[in-house]
Amino acid sequence: MSERMKATTLSTRSNLERRHLIQRIAFGLLWAAGVIAVVVTVLVVAYVVVQGADEVLTVEMAHVTIDPAEGRMIVDLPDDSIDANVKVIEWPIKLPGAQLIVLEGVPLLTFLLTEPKGGLTGEGGISTTIITTLYLVLLTISIAMPLGVGAAIYLVEYAGEMQGRNVWLVRLVAVVRFGVETLAGVPSIIFGLFGYALFVTAMRFGFSLLSAGLAGACLILPVVIRTTEEALRAVPRSYREGSLALGATQWQTIWKVVLPAALPGIVTGIVLSVGRIVSETAVFYVTLGGSHNLPTSLLSPGRTMALHLYYLAMDTTAFQKAMGTGAVLVVGIIIVNAVINYLSRRFAVSARGR
Amino acid sequence: MDMNNVKLETHNYHLYYGEFRALYGVSVQVPANQITAIIGPSGCGKSSFLRTFNRMNDLIPGAHSEGEVYLDGEAVFSQDVVELRRRVGMVFQRPNPFPKSIYENVVYGSRVHGVRNKGQLSAIAERSLKAAALWDEVKDDLQKSALALSGGQQQRLCIARALAVEPEVILMDEPCSALDPIATLKIEDLMRELEKDYTIVIVTHNMQQAARVSDYTAFLMMREDRAGELVEFGSTPELFTKPQDQRTEDYITGRFG
Amino acid sequence: MPRAAFERELQRLQDEILVLGSMVEKALMESVAGLKRRDLEAARRVIAEDRLINEKRFAIEADALVLIATQQPMAGDLRTIAAVLEIATELERTGDYAKGIAKISLMIGEQAFVKPLIDIPRMAEKARDMLHRALDAFIRRDVDLARAIPEDDGIVDALYNQVYRELLTFIMSDPRNIDQANCLLWVAHNLERAADRATNICERVIFTVTGEMVEMDVENGPDAGVEGIA
Numbered sequence: 001m002s003e004r005m006k007a008t009t010l011s012t013r014s015n016l017e018r019r020h021l022i023q024r025i026a027f028g029l030l031w032a033a034g035v036i037a038v039v040v041t042v043l044v045v046a047y048v049v050v051q052g053a054d055e056v057l058t059v060e061m062a063h064v065t066i067d068p069a070e071g072r073m074i075v076d077l078p079d080d081s082i083d084a085n086v087k088v089i090e091w092p093i094k095l096p097g098a099q100l101i102v103l104e105g106v107p108l109l110t111f112l113l114t115e116p117k118g119g120l121t122g123e124g125g126i127s128t129t130i131i132t133t134l135y136l137v138l139l140t141i142s143i144a145m146p147l148g149v150g151a152a153i154y155l156v157e158y159a160g161e162m163q164g165r166n167v168w169l170v171r172l173v174a175v176v177r178f179g180v181e182t183l184a185g186v187p188s189i190i191f192g193l194f195g196y197a198l199f200v201t202a203m204r205f206g207f208s209l210l211s212a213g214l215a216g217a218c219l220i221l222p223v224v225i226r227t228t229e230e231a232l233r234a235v236p237r238s239y240r241e242g243s244l245a246l247g248a249t250q251w252q253t254i255w256k257v258v259l260p261a262a263l264p265g266i267v268t269g270i271v272l273s274v275g276r277i278v279s280e281t282a283v284f285y286v287t288l289g290g291s292h293n294l295p296t297s298l299l300s301p302g303r304t305m306a307l308h309l310y311y312l313a314m315d316t317t318a319f320q321k322a323m324g325t326g327a328v329l330v331v332g333i334i335i336v337n338a339v340i341n342y343l344s345r346r347f348a349v350s351a352r353g354r
Numbered sequence: 355m356d357m358n359n360v361k362l363e364t365h366n367y368h369l370y371y372g373e374f375r376a377l378y379g380v381s382v383q384v385p386a387n388q389i390t391a392i393i394g395p396s397g398c399g400k401s402s403f404l405r406t407f408n409r410m411n412d413l414i415p416g417a418h419s420e421g422e423v424y425l426d427g428e429a430v431f432s433q434d435v436v437e438l439r440r441r442v443g444m445v446f447q448r449p450n451p452f453p454k455s456i457y458e459n460v461v462y463g464s465r466v467h468g469v470r471n472k473g474q475l476s477a478i479a480e481r482s483l484k485a486a487a488l489w490d491e492v493k494d495d496l497q498k499s500a501l502a503l504s505g506g507q508q509q510r511l512c513i514a515r516a517l518a519v520e521p522e523v524i525l526m527d528e529p530c531s532a533l534d535p536i537a538t539l540k541i542e543d544l545m546r547e548l549e550k551d552y553t554i555v556i557v558t559h560n561m562q563q564a565a566r567v568s569d570y571t572a573f574l575m576m577r578e579d580r581a582g583e584l585v586e587f588g589s590t591p592e593l594f595t596k597p598q599d600q601r602t603e604d605y606i607t608g609r610f611g
Numbered sequence: 612m613p614r615a616a617f618e619r620e621l622q623r624l625q626d627e628i629l630v631l632g633s634m635v636e637k638a639l640m641e642s643v644a645g646l647k648r649r650d651l652e653a654a655r656r657v658i659a660e661d662r663l664i665n666e667k668r669f670a671i672e673a674d675a676l677v678l679i680a681t682q683q684p685m686a687g688d689l690r691t692i693a694a695v696l697e698i699a700t701e702l703e704r705t706g707d708y709a710k711g712i713a714k715i716s717l718m719i720g721e722q723a724f725v726k727p728l729i730d731i732p733r734m735a736e737k738a739r740d741m742l743h744r745a746l747d748a749f750i751r752r753d754v755d756l757a758r759a760i761p762e763d764d765g766i767v768d769a770l771y772n773q774v775y776r777e778l779l780t781f782i783m784s785d786p787r788n789i790d791q792a793n794c795l796l797w798v799a800h801n802l803e804r805a806a807d808r809a810t811n812i813c814e815r816v817i818f819t820v821t822g823e824m825v826e827m828d829v830e831n832g833p834d835a836g837v838e839g840i841a
Binding site: 239242243244246247248249252256257260261 | 408410413436437438439440443444446448450451452453454462463465466467512515516519
């Protein structure tokens with residue numbers, strides 16, 4: 001009997017060492033993978049930021065005159081600056097009789113604050129593109145969010161409930177879900193073509209914010225639906241049961257308990273979509289047009305930063321400015337993500353208790 | 355056995371999940387202002403039976419039933435389900451407070467039923483938390499998240515939440531099984547307090563708890579076809595000292611699982 | 612089988628009751644036999660061994676309490692343990708009666724009997740028999756047997772009345788007999804009480820099986836007869 005015990009003890013010991021060794025190797029490899037992934041990402045980002053920093057951080061001294069009586073501000077840049085035009089900014093509040101305020105040598109990051117000029121040399125800054133990008137993000141979110149969240153709520157809360165009762169509904173839901181999954185994987189240029197054919201041409205919106213917004217909304221709709229669905233499903237069933245057992249209707253339960261609890265997940269979906277819109281080129285290339293001016297209405301064309309980058313790189317000699325635009329894009333995305341992270345952590349903490 | 359006052363009643367009630375019959379011909383009269391325990395081996399349908407009284411089984415796709423269920427003599431299936439669930443509250447096995455503050459949890463039911471006035475809601479919150487023996491422990495910080503409370507406190511919060519809508523019946527589905535022994539005893543004391551104003555029905559797999567806490571006990575058991583049926587119903591002291599049915603005796607003496 | 616350990620312990624307790632029962636039966640018979648034979652050594656032995664009877668009774672009680680605390684018996688099991696506790700007490704008291712008889716034996720000492728003892732040993736045998744059958748009924752959960760035994764109490768009571776009348780006669784014939792007659796009357800009284808104890812045990816048996824508490828008073832108790840004194 002002790003012979004057998006000895007044998008098993010021995011084999012277990014070498015087995016043990018082998019298992020520890022395998023674990024150490026695995027950890028090493030995983031760690032290396034992680035390091036490589038981080039390094040690669042950092043390199044890409046750093047390269048663009050460093051290359052473009054020069055351009056972005058060009059500071060030029062402006063001569064600023066503030067005229068409260070007329071309600072306007074006049075910015076005058078030196079002749080050799082990016083944008084030699086005098087800029088006038090007006091606001092509606094006028095204080096008659098107020099003194100003129102003159103400021104000499106106001107440092108401005110002119111790259112960010114002046115408009116692009118167009119043309120082969122790509123003069124100017126990227127101010128209009130920044131604003132256009134913002135407009136576009138807002139527009140697509142305001143179209144896609146209600147639709148996407150609403151659809152997801154229906155799929156998870158109501159259609160799920162009805163499943164036992166109606167075979168056709170079950171099939172419909174399955175088809176819808178399959179459609180959403182598929183669309184999520186469709187190449188974005190398809191949405192661009194679709195947008196061009198329907199919004200730009202058939203509906204005669206032309207190259208405009210509206211066309212781009214609608215096409216962009218189609219693009220992010222599957223993502224919003226999918227992430228919202230997952231966020232809703234992640235809400236424990238016990239919350240719903242608890243609410244219903246108190247005599248709440250299903251809608252009250254969704255509105256007051258499920259949605260608030262799913263909010264972090266839904267916000268993640270929105271953030272993902274924002275990232276997608278900001279970085280999209282194909283879709284907007286064929287729906288937004290190429291104008292470097294500030295869009296004045298929904299039907300005006302415009303340029304996002306990503307598109308501007310493309311144009312600068314391909315159609316002009318101002319490669320540096322392309323890098324600069326890229327740097328702004330990347331840094332912007334980093335800041336947005338950081339802010340969202342902070343906010344959602346704050347929100348999650350307050351829900352979990354101190 | 356004082357049956358003058360019957361609060362809940364079922365008559366030859368069968369419950370099906372799709373094709374599967376979960377409950378067979380259960381006829382029971384639950385007396386008002388008493389604690390009635392439902393005991394029986396796992397899978398015999400105790401929870402399903404409990405959930406009949408507030409129609410929570412309606413939420414399960416494929417669930418349907420035969421037979422009648424009455425609250426105060428009125429058929430439960432003809433009443434408005436939302437109002438029914440206000441009158442018949444439920445406390446679940448795992449405490450399930452919402453991820454909101456303590457205050458918001460307690461007044462949730464009232465809000466949902468239309469109470470808006472802040473003064474009223476505050477008063478409701480205080481009253482319900484006191485009734486659930488939780489007020490003293492939380493009154494200093496009602497804005498604290500409910501999820502920061504201990505398990506026993508969370509369960510009492512859920513009870514307070516259920517009480518806030520002024521139910522007549524409180525259904526408890528193994529309310530102490532996720533709690534430590536001290537928290538369990540506190541809740542049992544609470545049940546005895548609440549008994550004066552509410553009718554309580556508790557499902558428990560802990561026989562000692564059923565014996566300690568209840569006035570009446572119903573013993574359910576699975577038949578051969580796996581449907582649960584009522585084997586015996588009686589006053590707790592009688593059922594636990596001299597049960598009528600041999601199956602009841604075998605179960606409570608532990609001679610079979 | 613579930614609760615095997617509990618079952619075993621419950622069974623052991625009941626076996627211990629039987630052991631206690633046989634100790635008490637032996638004490639009862641020894642005390643009366645010793646009295647009849649004028650065997651003072653036997654009497655002393657009975658008195659000494661009463662200590663063992665008490666110890667066993669306390670041991671049974673303690674074990675029963677432990678079983679209740681640790682196993683939370685319900686229904687039939689609970690009634691059984693309650694019966695064990697009660698019966699242990701009844702047996703111990705019966706043991707005390709035997710001790711009492713032994714003490715009287717010592718008190719009477721070397722004196723000759725005013726009359727040979729006939730009815731008293733008959734009472735003792737009847738009481739012992741009732742006790743034995745009562746314990747038997749307990750172990751076998753035999754309700755019919757338990758219902759039948761108390762009838763014999765009537766026989767014991769009748770014998771008691773007889774002894775009483777006889778001793779009365781002896782006292783009246785010679786007042787110097789009062790001392791011994793009193794002692795013998797006391798012995799008969801103890802035996803009559805022993806039979807009552809056996810009846811109590813039968814009541815317990817019925818309770819254990821049916822859950823019903825019944826008082827089994829036999830019609831012709833000592834209070835019924837004109838000559839009997841309670």
